Amino acid sequence: MMSWLKAFSPAVVLALFALSVSTMPANALFGWFKKKDTEDEIVYSTDPADKLYNQGLYYLENKDYKQADKKFKEVDLQHPYTEWARKANVMAVFSKYKQGEYDEAIAEGKRYVQLNPGSKDADYVQFLVGMSYYNQIQDVSRDQKRTQDALVELDQVGRRWPDSQYADQARQRVQVARDQLAGKEMEIGRFYLKDGNYIAAVNRFKTVIITYQTTRHVEEALARVAEIYMTMGIVGEAQTAAAVLGHNFPQSPWYKDTYALIQSKGLTPREDSGSWISKAFKGIVG
Template sequence: MLLATVAALAAPLGACANAPNFGNLFGGGVDSASLPDEPAEKLYNEGLALQNRRDWRRAALKFMEIDRTHPYTEWAKRALIMAAYSFYESQDYEETINQSRRFLQLHPGAPDAAYAQYLQGAALYDQIPDVQRDQTRTERALVVLDEVTRKWPQSEYAIAARRKIEVARDQLAGREMTVAKYYLERRQFTGAINRYRTVVSQFQTTRHVEEALARLVECYMALGIVNEAQTAAAVLGHNFPDSQWYKDSYALIQGQGLTPREDTGSWISRAFRRITG
């Protein structure tokens, strides 16, 4: 995915430069020997050499030296995005975000702008926490990655961003399911319904929606709201007829002498019509 970026950045260099090995993105100390008056091309080649040795931290600092000593040049422009990538490989995600943002501020119309935006999202995505923890970083990753798909929909980065978006959305749905389970275990059915409703309304493409519908059947039956329970079961059966969750929900409804029956005025029915209709 990065081959085009690598080729564009490395092609103008002298014969002494080796092609950088970027590794698989999708998925040291300060070099005091660098003097301010060293040519930008020499510093750039040294940065590439450090990348080839997978000395990512020193490579990033070498590229940043170009930005400091040769500002507002084409070399500095190239070095800034290379520094962001090197920080990413060294797992310094905050610096990845900082340098990517700076690149976008200075060069919003550059060919590598999509890559810089994607790097930000990848850095946030790689820090997504367990579903038991706060998901603010997951939400931030979604916002940044979504911008990649909106601004550069035909780029290879948009394809990778969409894959990460699906995983991040699944993570947020999982968080809602975890909280809903907490309420359900304490028979706080209204609180559980609110969380399951979020999954059904906002995260229908995730793997959690089948269970969310089944749990809505359970909660509504417990509260005696039979109409919504029947609707949840009917929508579940229509969209996931072979699901074990549907079989369990059908048995629960049938045990009360009822059958799944969709009320088209229910929020559940409207939510699925909005997505599929």
Template structure:
């Protein structure tokens, strides 16, 4: 508790504070006099040498060649801040993103790349900045047993790259990685679906397998998803849906071992696959393959 006493109309605390306020006032006025020594180190001015942008940039490149990515980031970041509105500043901001990426500081690479796109959306290197965002997320994709938030972000960034920069040199690689990322997301849905199926929670399992069929038909998991739907519908006591799932599987993947399993399940109960042309599954794969009802 602060105890004050009156001294000629002012509190003792005010009297004690007066010299400090005066010293601060002197400092603000430009005087270097500091009898207390309290501010000598804390507010010691830093002398920043006036180094040309191209020299700093070259030093950053040298650090990159030595794989000293942290030091390279510092060099490029310095240029991008000191010479923000110059060509050196633009190039250095992109190199900041790249150096962070090479140093596996992926979130920092994403932030620098986004800042680059914000400042230079029409730049010739904008596609590369978007590619760094996509790849920084892609490199962090975990295995299917874990949350797939990074996979979702990678997919969005990759798709944006293809849509916004379809003729860029990075578009082909992005398309290939889109398929891999979609396969990853489908794999996660399958894992959860199997979990529910094993625990006889058939409605929840069906929802997961239907998601795979509706969102990820071109992945390697589509065949199994249709077979699992056959199992789940049969176990739930809906044989017509089981027959339909097996038929759609047979029409689209006739040589699949998953179709053999689905067919065997129905045959053991005296049934055959039978497709319902107006069903969700049938319409989904007709849209994908171009099959028509009349052609069937």
């Protein structure tokens, strides 16, 4: 973008500048060119938006993220509501993301999408918000709040911008997040099972079967449910869990163990269509 000053001759520009200086208070004049007092202070200049933006890109490419942040912020402050300001906002989110300042990237990214939902870069910024949560996912022994947040935010990419170039990546990471959440439920379920708290254990495995049945954990969840129901003497539900497991995952090691368990009691897998297990899988898996 060309600066409006370039439309005038050098002589006219100098004359306009001299006039503005002559009518400007001394403190304002020196305040304009004030040297920075701290490293993080924004230093205002007369540079056009495109120059400031490109300076920010230069610093970003050279991994000088703090200087890049300053230049992008200058664009936003000095040229608000312009296309250059919107582009600078996008790059500011990216810069925060690259620095690992995920909370800042999330806050600025959400603000951008809220203010510019129709922007051509809104899908990318939404993806960065989701990835900022995603990169903070911890192992299943820890709290999974960030995992849930990542799932929600990344799911928005595919839902709101299904044709986005980032949609497939977002969907893949949503599946990873779902698998992580299912893993957390399994960990808690196993704990309850080991402790002999069968009802609590079944409820955790039930969550996996109903909510996360497209994850790798569903086979074990069905096997655990069959095991618990057999222990509790609820034979029909155990047979149903075994039947559903065998129908959908016939080669699974979990099915082989479950089949052997059912057979050891002189029974065979048999599905009860009225069971919650059968209803959870009907028309979804298999």
